[in-house]
Structure formats: C-alpha cells, structure tokens
Amino acid sequence: MSSRIEILNDGGFRSDGRLPSELRSLAFDLSPQAGADGSAMVSHGLTQVLVSVFGPREAKSRAQTMHNRAALNVEVSVAPFSTSDRRRRGRGDKRVQEIVAMIKSTFEPVVQTALYPRSQIDIFVHVLQQDGGVLQASINATTLALTAAGVPLLDLVCAITAGVHSTSPDSPLLDLTTLEENDCPSVTVAVMPRSGKLTLVSLETRVHVDVFKGILEVVGEAGKVLSLEMKRAVLARTKMLKDAMGAGLRTAEFAEDAGGDE
Amino acid sequence: MATISLSKSEKAYIQSSLKASSSLRADGRRPHDYRGIALETGVAPLANGSARLNIGKTNHEQSGGTEVLAATKLEVEDIENGDGVEGGRIVCSVSCSPSAYPHVSYAALDDLQYDYTTLVQDILAHPSLHPPNLSILRGKKSWLLALDLVVLSDSGNIYDALFMAARAALWDTKVPRTRSVEYRANGSRPAGGNDMDVDQEKQSALDTRQVKTATDFELEDYWDEGEPLGGRDKWPVCITLNLFPPLYYLDAALQEEAATPLRLLLMFSFKSQAPASLQGMRLMGTDDIDLSLVSGLIKEGEKHAGELFVAINAKLKEEDIRRTEKARRRFAAVR
Numbered sequence: 001m002s003s004r005i006e007i008l009n010d011g012g013f014r015s016d017g018r019l020p021s022e023l024r025s026l027a028f029d030l031s032p033q034a035g036a037d038g039s040a041m042v043s044h045g046l047t048q049v050l051v052s053v054f055g056p057r058e059a060k061s062r063a064q065t066m067h068n069r070a071a072l073n074v075e076v077s078v079a080p081f082s083t084s085d086r087r088r089r090g091r092g093d094k095r096v097q098e099i100v101a102m103i104k105s106t107f108e109p110v111v112q113t114a115l116y117p118r119s120q121i122d123i124f125v126h127v128l129q130q131d132g133g134v135l136q137a138s139i140n141a142t143t144l145a146l147t148a149a150g151v152p153l154l155d156l157v158c159a160i161t162a163g164v165h166s167t168s169p170d171s172p173l174l175d176l177t178t179l180e181e182n183d184c185p186s187v188t189v190a191v192m193p194r195s196g197k198l199t200l201v202s203l204e205t206r207v208h209v210d211v212f213k214g215i216l217e218v219v220g221e222a223g224k225v226l227s228l229e230m231k232r233a234v235l236a237r238t239k240m241l242k243d244a245m246g247a248g249l250r251t252a253e254f255a256e257d258a259g260g261d262e
Numbered sequence: 263m264a265t266i267s268l269s270k271s272e273k274a275y276i277q278s279s280l281k282a283s284s285s286l287r288a289d290g291r292r293p294h295d296y297r298g299i300a301l302e303t304g305v306a307p308l309a310n311g312s313a314r315l316n317i318g319k320t321n322h323e324q325s326g327g328t329e330v331l332a333a334t335k336l337e338v339e340d341i342e343n344g345d346g347v348e349g350g351r352i353v354c355s356v357s358c359s360p361s362a363y364p365h366v367s368y369a370a371l372d373d374l375q376y377d378y379t380t381l382v383q384d385i386l387a388h389p390s391l392h393p394p395n396l397s398i399l400r401g402k403k404s405w406l407l408a409l410d411l412v413v414l415s416d417s418g419n420i421y422d423a424l425f426m427a428a429r430a431a432l433w434d435t436k437v438p439r440t441r442s443v444e445y446r447a448n449g450s451r452p453a454g455g456n457d458m459d460v461d462q463e464k465q466s467a468l469d470t471r472q473v474k475t476a477t478d479f480e481l482e483d484y485w486d487e488g489e490p491l492g493g494r495d496k497w498p499v500c501i502t503l504n505l506f507p508p509l510y511y512l513d514a515a516l517q518e519e520a521a522t523p524l525r526l527l528l529m530f531s532f533k534s535q536a537p538a539s540l541q542g543m544r545l546m547g548t549d550d551i552d553l554s555l556v557s558g559l560i561k562e563g564e565k566h567a568g569e570l571f572v573a574i575n576a577k578l579k580e581e582d583i584r585r586t587e588k589a590r591r592r593f594a595a596v597r
Contacts, residue, residue: 034326034415036361046307050414052361060367075360080410081309081333088355091368124361126414128331129306 007183008165020171028233030148038149042141046131051141052124053149059120070116074100076125083130106190106200112152132177133161135188147234155192158226162215172215174222191223268520276521293511303434303581309333311435315427328423329414332431337406350396350404352387355379358413385529385542394492398440398479418515421527425500432497433578436488442476498531498541501567507551523549528563532571538564
C-alpha cells in the first residue's frame, strides 16, 4: 500500500468515492449580475465559474467588427485565491490565453453570429474556484450565460472532461478533479447533444486510439445528461421570468378593467 | 472618475432633486440611507479568510448591486533570503472584472484597479493596523498576508464596498498555529548524528557558540484552522460622503455618482474603549470645498461610520456562529 492516493481503488471507486462514470454535484445558477445581459454560475463539485455575457452590442473599437457577422470577444480572469497556491494570472498569461482561444473556437460554430453583423458579443469568464475541469466548467457556464442573454445558439454545448487510468482502460473516468487531472491523461470534449457533433476536443497527453473511442462514447452520454440538466435550469429560469411578466400583465389588466368601469 | 456617462439634463435632474429641501432619490431613499447590504463569509474554501459583499441587491430579483469578493491567503516567507520582513507583511490587490465596467477600455480598467489597489494598500498595510501574530520565527520566517479583492460588479459606492469586504475577509482570516522546531547539536559537530535532515546554516566550523535558536517550524495539528488574525477589531470602515457643499449624502448609486462633483472618503478605525481614529481621508472630484466645512463633515462621517461598524460587527459575529454551528453539525454527523 503506497502513501499515494489511489486514483481508482480495487473496488472500482475513485479517491472521492465516485464511480468512474459518475459526475460531481452540479449546480447551475442563472440569476443575473448587475448590468449583464445574461450570466450564469456553474459549479462542478469544488470548481466554480461565473460567466457574464454582454451583447450583441456595438464594439468598443471599430477595428474589431466584421461586416457580415458578430465578433465573439472572450476574456478570462482567474481569481488569485482560486488555487491552493496564490498566483496572479493576468490577461497575458499563456494558460489564460489558451482557455480564451479554446472557448472562442468552441462557440464560433455554435453561436449564430451571422444574425448580428457589425456587432460584438462579449463573454467574460471568472474562474472563482479551481478543482479540475476549469475548461469544461467555463464552457458550460458560457453556454448557459449565452442562453440567458437570448443569443441564438444551434444547440446547448456541453463540455466534459474524461480521463483513463492505466488500471482500467475500458472504464474512463469522467469529470476529473485536480488530483486525477495531474495523474491521468485527460481529454476535454464539448458535445452538441442534439446533433451529436463535437465542437472541441482537447487532449492534454497521449492515449491509445482504441481507448480513445471508448472515451468518446462515454463522453457523448455524459453530454446528454448535462444537456438535460441545463435544459431544466433554463426552463426553471424562463418559467420564473414568464410568471413575473404574467404578474405584470395581470396588474395591467386589472388597472384597465378598473379604468373601464369608471 | 465617473465610470458611466450621463447627459447634462439627467445630471441636472439628479442634482436638483438631491438639493431639494426634502431631497428625493430615484430609489426612494433618504440622503443618509444605505441600500441593503448582504454579507457572507467563508466563500472561498482554499483561502484563509474570505467574504462576499453586495450593496443594493434587490430582493425580488436576485440581481444588481455592487458586488465584491475578498479573500486572504497566508504564505510563508523567508526573512533572510526572501522578501519577508520581521513581523510579517500585508499585500493588497484589487482586480476589476471587465463585466463590472463594460464600457471602459482595458487600459482604463488597468488604471482603475491600480487606483483602488493603491488606496486599499495605503490604508490597510499601515503600521498602526498591523496584526501582531504574523511572525513565525524571529529573524527567519514570517507570514505574508495577501488580500485579494475582486470587483464583480459596480453599481456605485465601490470604496465603501471594498473596505467592508476587506474588513470581513480579514476578520474571517485564521492564522495556522505553528510550533517552532529546534535542532540541538549533540556535543560534537552533528555529522549525520541527527535523525532529521537539517539544512545547515552557513556556520563556520570554528564557531563554538551554543546556537540555541529554533531553525524551523511545523504546523500544529488541531481541530480548527488556526487562531484569528490579531487586532481584528481595528480594521477600518470607509464612509464616502458625496458632497454638494454644505449638503452630503451617502451610498450613491451609479447615476448619482456620475452627477456628484465631489466626494470625501473617510476611513475610521474603532477600538474598544478608545475614541475612533481617522485612518485615511481622500477628497476626490473636480469641485472644491471650504476648509471650514471639513471638520463638521468628519464629525458626521464618524457618526455614520460608527453605525456601519456596529452593523457589520453584528453580522460578522452572526456569520461566525452560523459557520461554527455548521462545522459542529458536520462533526457530529461524521462521529
């Protein structure tokens, strides 16, 4: 028995007691931030990401606009207290730029940018806590924030991280924590569940092709589960908005009736 | 330094209603009323102390308001070879999210967060407020207390929010308990005689003095995360007086802020059984003010700061109880 924490023990459980294909507890919060057109807070276990979306709106600089479609502008800021060792990551940081590029390329084919020529959609990502799967949480939160802002998307993009541990190559681990991310080769995949298409596959290290096929299958399933949960969150939010508007309408009708009687 | 632009007529409208004999504000507050303040501590699990503060969140729709996240982290610093200083040091930084200032360019945003950082650092890292328990080993190791504030959204009165959040996070900070470790040379030179691998300090072989100082420390294993940061009552609160001399009002919303030409920031520290001390003062804006009015304003500011201080303290104590209660219940469940 080594002193190292076992990624997958003999009973088939992971270090935090999950089964290989079990996700961490999910939380979606679509309540808006001040000023933003749409925002979402997503937690996968201890990883927590807040995304605010502004737009489509006029770009801050004309140079960034395109005559036939909207430009996506992604900014990622990582809170200095989000990891166990404090570190400030500015906009120029390589890791941050990588996440920015990946979020951008994930959403460019999904957002119907052609509907908004000469405008800009700003996506501001705040990483508040990190415990593995920052990219997946950022993508999921961005999907929800874009939905909350009413930006037309082809489908909800659901991202999930999967890894394989050498002891059981046929049962991929889903939704990795930092501990597992450091020890396993991992791949982050963004799925569009309705069409089954992928918009992002980002592999950090190498895995065997045979294993990779198995991972993709499991990830596709996970994407469907995630999209169901997302739809539930969006529906709940929309229902609340609808009820709120209905309440407004009812008072308006009431006022009208009262006015008619006079 | 208004962060939004306002038309002349809108400005005139806000100004005249604030100056009116029975002053009117857009949200129906009286001039010296604050918006609702929401405060929660312990929001960042990886920090030594943390708080989330919101001024002006509306109840029916969970949105809006000025929101600040504050967290402290403690790091060990080496005094001899590193940046550490005797007794520890405090470093503050404020970062503004671009979503808080959606109309400000990135260069301006950097300037803004630099301004906030300088102010917070000036006030909080002042020697008169320095906590007594930030040293670990005299002359060797000390704690670096890093306070990070993140402005998630700004709907006015950001300075009061920053200092309140900072106060809450510092109040919540727990310094890990340490125990110093001493390696005693057994008679002759310790040539592998010690069972512990010790980094030998650069000692001369001719040095025969008895060196009996602790060389390192270890963390004590204890049920809680450590003892609270010393002198936590002293952390100041800030009151922003928005001035139309001789009138003033508190807790300006974003539009009101843009229509106000002059602001006076006052930071007060309250110690038990001692008069309040003024820790800092800034006058900001394009207008000027008669000197004779200032002392009266400081008195007024002290009164409001006192009220704010009492309210925050009550809330912080409540949060302490809520969280220890939670910890106790979890402990009981595990047992």
